[in-house]
Amino acid sequence: MWVLVLGGLGVAALLFAASLDLPEFGGDRHPYGARAVEAALARHTANTVAAVNFDQRAFDTLGEESILFCAALGTVVLLRQTRDEHRVRPEPARVAPPVRRYALVALPVTLLIGLYVVAHGQLSPGGGFQGGVVVATALHLLYIAVDYRALERIRPVGLYATADAAGEAAYLLLGAAGLIAGTAYLTNFLPYGTFGTLASGGTAPLLNAAVGVEVAGGVVVLLASFLDQAVEIEDAAERAGPGETRHPAPPSPSEEKPT
Template structure:
């Protein structure tokens, strides 16, 4: 038996075994909607007591802010590692002769739509970050909108336009500021005599933009970190696809 056939056989046995066990376990699971929610019963009143309309933001940035700090650093570490892996090696060179990369031959309608949508998309991203404590969304979601919205410039124009619009060095620094900002905001609680990451600011009125205290500030720090990390990652992947030439066995 060849190695490929043996691995297929192993997969069939293991896969069907796992499928049968999962099927048997289904009978023992609580039916949809009948699950008791002891955490929700406590998390919702806790969020309301701190005037945070978006309970998910309250869970993420107030009740378990420490976990979110870890999550933020997972993203930070992954972005740094990817940037490290995608750096130029000594046997590769930058193709600098013809910098007119990108979808230059796009339809003029797509071109117009891309540039017309650029500013509104960035506004939506900023709105989602700023209203993270009040309405659905927050730093993670808004940061993703900001980073991908910026790349409309690439889809509608070309690489040179994108390069002018996003100086990589600035986003490099912004990523570090976002990550450090979260920790420093957490440390700020120590100066008023509260434990690390306490929501110590006045929480305002439920539903107002300036409510929920620290949740709003944590959202801004995370939004900055996420947007910069995604911009950096996409910058490195685009550089590999468009600029770096030669080197290695490939």
């Protein structure tokens, strides 16, 4: 605890000292912002936020992407079906016609918007994180419009789990490519291209696309794991037959059925 307290006090002192040198709120002096914009334009990346995320601090973005990857992996491990669980197929549920029509119309539109946000991440607001979530959400509009079984047909969880891992691996390998090219890890080493086009920004659009694939796959896997968890716990005493002695007993293995 003393080590924790001393470390915390040291970090607090450094943060306080750093805050004394911050630009005034609302002022015209923004040294970090000016440098970020200048670096983004020098590397032909129109969206400065994307240039920061996938170029100037791409290593930090790797950590953020890995958090989602580890969360999806941990969820799959913890919520996987065990040997003593029984899975029951879900019953179809009635959906109101207006909800059904709206969701079915919104599904392809939402999916297209998500793909657009990912593809144009280096040009306009958005990117792999935002677009990946929109793509994953679009697929689940089928769950709202029809039922869980319809969602299962277009959502093979194994395929999206592979996409999640592939997106994470692509980001790592793109970073390693910088080492092979003779620069630092995750350095923007490709030709910057023509400013304002989809191919501009060097490695930024590639890293952005890798994040989009990883986020879309990870969110689908997370939602699939949670949607499958309508768990009913039955007490062994409640299942005892007529004339049998009923003693308090611990809960039996759970019976799991999808919502």
